[in-house]
Amino acid sequence: MNQSWRWGLALGLVSLAATLTGCLGSSTAVSTGVVSPLPGGTSKLDELGQDKALQASLIYARSLDKAGNVDGAIEQYEKVVRLNPNNLEASRRLAVLYDDRNDFSKAEAQYRKVA
Secondary structure, three states, rough: OHHHHHHHHHHHHHHHHHHHHHOHHHHHHHHHHHHHEEEEEEEHHHHHHHHHHHHHHHHHHHHHHHHHHHHHHHHHHHHHHHHHHOHHHHHHHHHHHHOOOOHHHHHHHHHHHHH
């Protein structure tokens, strides 16, 4: 029972992430003119969408990591780091997971970020 609940949560988070990234893209904000762009060409809606996608990926990465799905966890933690290179939690977990896989060059790069 507990395992099926986790998978349901994980699938729900994936759906949420897919919905957020599909619905809150920059073209929607710019083309509708509802949200004015911020300096640097981003809009408040872009930042909101990116933040929600980051949070969904981080939650999903944690659940995959906890379930022992190393490949999936690495993929999601890497996505978090792409969205926010300064996310220490994702970098720390990536360092450990890379280290466990004997991918020492990638592990070292992540350990340096955290140090």
